[in-house]
Amino acid sequence: MARRLLKLTVNGRDREDAVDDHALLVDHLRGIGLTGVKQGCDAGECGACTVLVDGEPRLACITLAASVEGQRVETIESLAQNGRMSRLQAAFHEKLGTQCGFCTPGMIMSAEALLRRHAQPSEREIRAALGGNVCRCTGYVKIVESVQCACAAAAGA
Amino acid sequence: MDTSAESRVPDALRERSIGRPTPLIDGIEKVTGRARYTADLPSDGALVGMILRSPVAHAVIVAIDTSRACAIAGVRAVVTGQDFAAPYGVIPIAQNEWPLARDRVRYRGEPVAAVAAVDRETALAALAAIELRLEPLPAYFKAADARAADAVLLHEKKKGNVERDVDHAFGDVDQGFAAADLVREQSFHYAEVAHGQIERNGALATYEPERDRLTMQSTTQVPYYLHLTLAQCLGMDSAHVRVVKPFVGGGFGHRVEPLNFEMVTGALARAAGGVVRMEQSREDSFLTHRGRPETDIRLKLGMKRNGEITAVDCEIVQRGGAYAGYGLVTILYAGALLHALYKVDAVRYRGYRIYTNTPPCGAMRGHGAVDARHAFEAMLDSMAEELGLDPIALRRANLIVPPYRTQNDLQVNSYGVPECLAWVERASRWRERKGTLPRGRGLGIACSHYVSGSAKPVHWSGEPHAVVNLRLDFDGAITLLTGAADIGQGSSTLLAQVAAEVLMLPLARMRVIAADSALTPKDNGSYSSRVSFMVGNAAMRAAEALLDVLVNAAAKKLDVSPADIEWLGERCVVRGTDRGLAFASVVTAALVDNGPVTVKGTWSAPPETQGGRLRGAAVGSTAGFSYAAQVVEVSVDQDTGAVKVEHVWVAHDCGFAINPLAATGQVHGAISMGMGQAMQEETQYHQGLPLSPNFLDYRLPTAVESPPIDVHLVETIDPLGPFGAKEASEGALHGFPPALTNAIADAVGIRLTELPATPDRVLDAIVAKRRKDRLDATRAES
Ligand code: FES
Numbered sequence: 008m009a010r011r012l013l014k015l016t017v018n019g020r021d022r023e024d025a026v027d028d029h030a031l032l033v034d035h036l037r038g039i040g041l042t043g044v045k046q047g048c049d050a051g052e053c054g055a056c057t058v059l060v061d062g063e064p065r066l067a068c069i070t071l072a073a074s075v076e077g078q079r080v081e082t083i084e085s086l087a088q089n090g091r092m093s094r095l096q097a098a099f100h101e102k103l104g105t106q107c108g109f110c111t112p113g114m115i116m117s118a119e120a121l122l123r124r125h126a127q128p129s130e131r132e133i134r135a136a137l138g139g140n141v142c143r144c145t146g147y148v149k150i151v152e153s154v155q156c157a158c159a160a161a162a163g164a
Numbered sequence: 165m166d167t168s169a170e171s172r173v174p175d176a177l178r179e180r181s182i183g184r185p186t187p188l189i190d191g192i193e194k195v196t197g198r199a200r201y202t203a204d205l206p207s208d209g210a211l212v213g214m215i216l217r218s219p220v221a222h223a224v225i226v227a228i229d230t231s232r233a234c235a236i237a238g239v240r241a242v243v244t245g246q247d248f249a250a251p252y253g254v255i256p257i258a259q260n261e262w263p264l265a266r267d268r269v270r271y272r273g274e275p276v277a278a279v280a281a282v283d284r285e286t287a288l289a290a291l292a293a294i295e296l297r298l299e300p301l302p303a304y305f306k307a308a309d310a311r312a313a314d315a316v317l318l319h320e321k322k323k324g325n326v327e328r329d330v331d332h333a334f335g336d337v338d339q340g341f342a343a344a345d346l347v348r349e350q351s352f353h354y355a356e357v358a359h360g361q362i363e364r365n366g367a368l369a370t371y372e373p374e375r376d377r378l379t380m381q382s383t384t385q386v387p388y389y390l391h392l393t394l395a396q397c398l399g400m401d402s403a404h405v406r407v408v409k410p411f412v413g414g415g416f417g418h419r420v421e422p423l424n425f426e427m428v429t430g431a432l433a434r435a436a437g438g439v440v441r442m443e444q445s446r447e448d449s450f451l452t453h454r455g456r457p458e459t460d461i462r463l464k465l466g467m468k469r470n471g472e473i474t475a476v477d478c479e480i481v482q483r484g485g486a487y488a489g490y491g492l493v494t495i496l497y498a499g500a501l502l503h504a505l506y507k508v509d510a511v512r513y514r515g516y517r518i519y520t521n522t523p524p525c526g527a528m529r530g531h532g533a534v535d536a537r538h539a540f541e542a543m544l545d546s547m548a549e550e551l552g553l554d555p556i557a558l559r560r561a562n563l564i565v566p567p568y569r570t571q572n573d574l575q576v577n578s579y580g581v582p583e584c585l586a587w588v589e590r591a592s593r594w595r596e597r598k599g600t601l602p603r604g605r606g607l608g609i610a611c612s613h614y615v616s617g618s619a620k621p622v623h624w625s626g627e628p629h630a631v632v633n634l635r636l637d638f639d640g641a642i643t644l645l646t647g648a649a650d651i652g653q654g655s656s657t658l659l660a661q662v663a664a665e666v667l668m669l670p671l672a673r674m675r676v677i678a679a680d681s682a683l684t685p686k687d688n689g690s691y692s693s694r695v696s697f698m699v700g701n702a703a704m705r706a707a708e709a710l711l712d713v714l715v716n717a718a719a720k721k722l723d724v725s726p727a728d729i730e731w732l733g734e735r736c737v738v739r740g741t742d743r744g745l746a747f748a749s750v751v752t753a754a755l756v757d758n759g760p761v762t763v764k765g766t767w768s769a770p771p772e773t774q775g776g777r778l779r780g781a782a783v784g785s786t787a788g789f790s791y792a793a794q795v796v797e798v799s800v801d802q803d804t805g806a807v808k809v810e811h812v813w814v815a816h817d818c819g820f821a822i823n824p825l826a827a828t829g830q831v832h833g834a835i836s837m838g839m840g841q842a843m844q845e846e847t848q849y850h851q852g853l854p855l856s857p858n859f860l861d862y863r864l865p866t867a868v869e870s871p872p873i874d875v876h877l878v879e880t881i882d883p884l885g886p887f888g889a890k891e892a893s894e895g896a897l898h899g900f901p902p903a904l905t906n907a908i909a910d911a912v913g914i915r916l917t918e919l920p921a922t923p924d925r926v927l928d929a930i931v932a933k934r935r936k937d938r939l940d941a942t943r944a945e946s
């Protein structure tokens with residue numbers, strides 16, 4: 008099995024790890040302790056593994072770790088800073104955008120990517136941006152409300 | 165002694181712990197990614213467990229040769245059915261499943277052998293090296309085929325492959341039909357559906373050979389059944405087993421019975437003498453299944469001109485799959501819950517649960533009653549049309565007045581259907597809009613109900629239905645210990661709220677430790693929406709017991725009688741004086757002589773709620789029925805058959821909303837799951853091979869097509885529920901499929917009798933209707 012050294016910026020820190028050539032990004036990230044990255048399906052069906060690669064949402068379960076060499080990877084673990092949850096995290100917590108929580112990290116990362124592009128998206132845009140993140144618990148109502156609440160908080164800040 | 169009691173908080177201003185939207189006490193872990201689910205548990209050096217599945221749907225196992233697999237370097241354990249001491253099954257009288265098949269395989273994908281190896285590649289190589297010799301048997305994928313006279317029996321002594329048939333009749337059914345002004349009969353067909361919880365199955369088993377002890381962490385809704393079943397299947401003393409539930413990513417019934425992979429992981433850990441991690445794929449979840457069965461229903465209703473139902477005659481056949489599981493409960497629920505929503509005085513029910521060579525069905529949100537509710541509500545709608553009655557008025561003609569005893573001996577103590585109907589009628593602007601919308605757009609209504617916990621648990625042992633412990637120690641923190649499994653519904657939060665409310669203490673003082681058999685009292689598990697009602701009641705009583713201890717301690721310290729203590733939570737005072745104690749001082753006083761305090765609260769469903777004496781009567785019995793009504797608005801594309809849900813208005817009678825935030829969220833989830841089943845979800849098989857064991861082919865609703873859902877919680881304050889609360893997570897599901905098809909009928913005049921309402925089915929019905937309309941028109945002309 009061929010291995011290589013992989014350089015990535017993970018959650019703001021440069022690191023270099025030995026990985027298998029065929030290692031998936033989801034396994035690599037979980038392997039270095041970032042278990043907030045979830046896997047809910049067998050390949051690219053549910054969005055639970057969504058992380059940001061150079062700011063864009065990416066399904067880590069169908070991304071070869073080697074293919075993002077040198078890029079910036081962000082996971083759910085990067086959002087809370089100095090013991091403070093990000094606006095999205097706080098909103099998902101307070102508005103019950105999370106029930107069982109399994110889809111939540113991926114959902115929040117997709118929403119994060121959207122809000123970076125677009126600070127005040129319409130409901131339609133929110134739903135479209137989250138269209139690849141499946142949630143079985145919430146019917147999405149409170150997820151949409153959570154994202155809207157985070158936008159309102161940002162606008163008010 | 166603290167005597168400054170200047171601020172006595174009037175009750176009205178006190179910050180209450182119940183009845184206010186409360187974020188989950190474990191929500192921060194979930195949104196920050198810190199929550200550890202089974203797959204996230206640290207386990208350095210764990211072996212990788214994997215399962216070999218049957219390639220055929222029905223066969224005799226002639227031999228399983230594992231010798232080549234065992235010889236592979238890095239393989240630490242190989243197990244087969246012979247390594248288990250006993251079969252299992254959630255119903256004590258129907259245990260016919262082995263964790264790994266013995267003697268026969270009965271569905272394609274049934275586990276037959278398993279390995280534990282140092283890594284995934286080695287485990288895969290070991291699976292490939294296992295030789296199976298199977299002698300094929302005829303296989304049956306449809307209930308009708310399995311029932312054929314010459315069909316091979318899947319299980320001994322189950323004639324006609326009927327696992328359970330039910331023949332119940334209440335009241336004078338023939339007389340009821342004779343008294344009717346309108347009698348109609350209709351057949352319906354429902355696809356099999358699956359839970360689709362987003363977390364995949366997995367288990368982490370640690371075996372300590374020196375002590376013969378097993379610790380199991382798993383994706384379970386019922387740690388206690390799992391505990392019992394592990395001991396039974398592995399032939400271990402249950403005292404040597406510990407079951408811990410980590411965070412669980414949803415269940416919806418998939419995990420309310422012990423599942424084969426859990427016992428297999430335990431057996432592998434024991435055989436390997438160490439730690440085994442089992443990660444199941446999404447496809448494995450579909451094969452493990454336990455979903456809602458494919459169902460055929462024939463329903464006949466009799467009705468007076470004013471809409472009053474005079475008689476019900478219903479026959480239901482469920483394709484149960486290869487093993488018993490919850491099957492007999494499912495087929496009983498389907499009949500039992502024909503009652504208790506409306507006043508029906510004459511009901512005949514025949515139910516057949518059939519063994520087939522497909523993955524075993526089980527309990528799924530709305531257990532047993534969802535498909536029957538569709539048939540019922542769909543016929544109410546079409547008969548209302550024939551009688552020229554408004555569908556809401558028709559339902560109003562059949563309301564129950566509580567307290568009410570149904571014909572099948574179920575007890576209704578609170579009943580919010582009138583309020584639910586009134587709200588959805590108003591909110592959807594039913595009166596102005598129904599019948600006036602443009603063609604292609606429609607409104608439909610349906611009612612539904614469900615139990616708040618089965619009043620007779622599956623394992624009837626004479627114990628209380630629920631037990632909660634509360635601990636108070638020197639630090640003044642109150643720890644609530646419960647076996648109840650929070651799987652995302654927010655039960656731990658709710659229990660903390662209940663205890664905090666009784667003690668009048670802030671929620672922040674509460675900690676919850678849940679579902680660890682070494683620490684927490686046994687709980688029957690998170691199924692049939694029992695936790696809020698039953699465990700909530702136990703939490704309330706535990707808190708009352710603790711309050712008693714605290715008040716007595718304060719009284720002793722202040723040298724007054726307990727009756728003179730006015731308890732205010734963070735402080736207490738001697739009634740009518742300024743003398744008092746801060747909470748910390750009360751805690752110190754309470755520990756004098758006795759040390760840290762542990763109290764217990766228990767609750768049992770009163771006997772009159774536990775159902776009648778008939779065989780099977782316990783199923784459907786509950787201490788509190790929830791009720792719901794909903795209006796669904798759709799638009800239907802008449803060229804493609806595509807249906808879009810524009811809006812849902814749903815009112816749910818949850819008795820009292822202890823946590824309105826979570827209760828609303830539960831209703832949203834129920835509607836969403838009902839919508840998936842009604843519109844698109846369908847497990848399909850080809851010769852027993854699943855055709856859609858993934859989320860691309862088995863498509864759950866996404867954010868894009870999911871509608872706005874307006875929820876109204878009706879609070880009828882149930883006399884037995886904790887603070888009047890009943891369940892909130894299942895009752896509304898049942899109403900969605902019929903409200904949808906009734907709305908489609910309103911929009912384009914077709915009445916679907918087959919679900920899901922996929923575009924092809926809708927289009928076929930539209931085309932058939934057009935043809936019929938044309939034919940009728942031509943006939944009228946000639
Ligand atoms: S885990 Fe990556 S899409 Fe499902």
Ligand code: FES
Pocket residue numbers: 104105106107108109110111141142143144145362413414652
């Ligand atoms: S919160 Fe459970 S899947 Fe989304």
